[in-house]
Amino acid sequence: MKGVLLVNLGSPDSPTAKDVKPYLDEFLMDERVIDVPKILRNILVRGIILQTRPKKSAKAYAKIWWDEGSPLIVLSERFTEKLRQHTKMPVALGMRYGTMTIKNALQELRQKGVDEVLLVPLYPHYAMSSYETVVVKVLEEQQKAFPEMNVTTMPAFYKNPDYIKALSESIKDGLKDFEYDHILFSYHGIPERHIRKSDPTRFHCKIDGSCCKINSVAHNTCYRHQCYDTTELVKAYLGLPEDKVSSSFQSRLAGDPWLKPYTDYEFERLAKEGKKRLAVITPAFVSDCLETLEEIAMEGKEQFEEAGGEHYKHISCLNDSDAWVQVMANWVNQWEESQVLPV
Known part of the structure; x- marks a missing residue:
């Protein structure tokens, strides 16, 4: 059975230094974000950046936080729900960083009988610190916990x-x-x-x-x-x-x-x-x-x-606009029907 995995960046659970710190730690310790040897990355991130940045970042998050939660999470969830209305396939949403994990999203798909996954990194352009790290993390989780699943990755769609x-x-x-x-x-x-x-x-x-x-x-x-x-x-x-x-x-x-x-x-x-x-x-x-x-x-x-x-x-970004939802629906449905991916 086929299903779709959408992956976006992620967010802290709240605009507080307590929740921002572990989120930043996971993000900045990613070797595709700060691509220096791990020992140096550890010193830079945990020895320097995380001593002051969480409090500053929490203030920034507080300025944009919605009543429903993180704007990125809320908008991604709205987009996902709208997409579900345009396809027969199960659609799950995961985040590269934070508590809304890729592993949980894959587990959600498996529980619905999915063994053919279309991975959609929600980034139009290819970069090792965004698109690439999503693909690497999904394949890592798939190989570790979901070996029966096959993953097909949607290419960067910057010029589609x-x-x-x-x-x-x-x-x-x-x-x-x-x-x-x-x-x-x-x-x-x-x-x-x-x-x-x-x-x-x-x-x-x-x-x-x-x-x-x-x-x-x-x-x-x-x-x-x-x-x-x-x-x-x-x-x-x-x-x-x-x-x-x-x-x-x-x-x-x-x-x-x-x-x-x-x-x-x-x-x-x-x-x-x-x-x-x-x-x-x-x-x-x-x-x-x-x-x-x-x-x-x-x-x-x-x-x-x-x-x-x-x-x-x-x-504003495309967010959950109906036109953008329809574009994504067309892409995933084409893949379901004939394995065709956007170019």
Whole structure:
């Protein structure tokens, strides 16, 4: 019997330092998130970061927490429930980090008789710290506790025409009644070394502005290329002016070079260049979360206005929109019927 496993990032159980600390520990100790030797990662995370970060992060979570709970969890659950109404297959939801585990989601599917699983990492783009770690963790749990299950993984869907249409129409709706001077596509940031580590050719990805434009098998796992591809495809779909659209990367850690340009620098640059009305979209996520709701919608607005900007619009992620649910339903039903996966 076939079934679907959706996996998103995860969340602390509450916006308190007590619950944020174990969540951050699991997240930051992931070798695909902070990819240094374990002994160094242990010193960095448990000896330094977790001494102060949980309290600070808890305050940030408290700013965006809903009555129903974590926005990311609530939105993911709503999306899952809507998807169940569009397919005959069992659909389970798990999180890469936190107490809503992948193991429990697989157990839920097994109890319903599922032995053929379609794994859907809820990330449009391939990155070792998001998409890849989900796939690795699911296969690890499957091999350990569910050897009778076969897992098929949905590829990153960053350029799929149905996804691009849903994303573009969502942006179009978000821009209604907002006259913009500029639209910034702000993607989750990753260290530059992650790009090179994910390059199967070991030579193509130079992060020099030209390699992303030269066709290569490396693009299948190149987060930077895929992000810029999404921007270009949305820009073409909506007919956006070339000079009014750009891409940037947010949420970096100090110490290493991360993908540029940095979003916070772009807020300042655009404002100082006279862009008074800025719209921001965060397509690295399909569900709004701490990074989109606090860092971009709240802090980003403050940064832009402090630099001289006047009007700021954060456009929500796809979340549980009916159009996005229908796109996913079409994909999973095609897989159920004929093993066809989106490209």
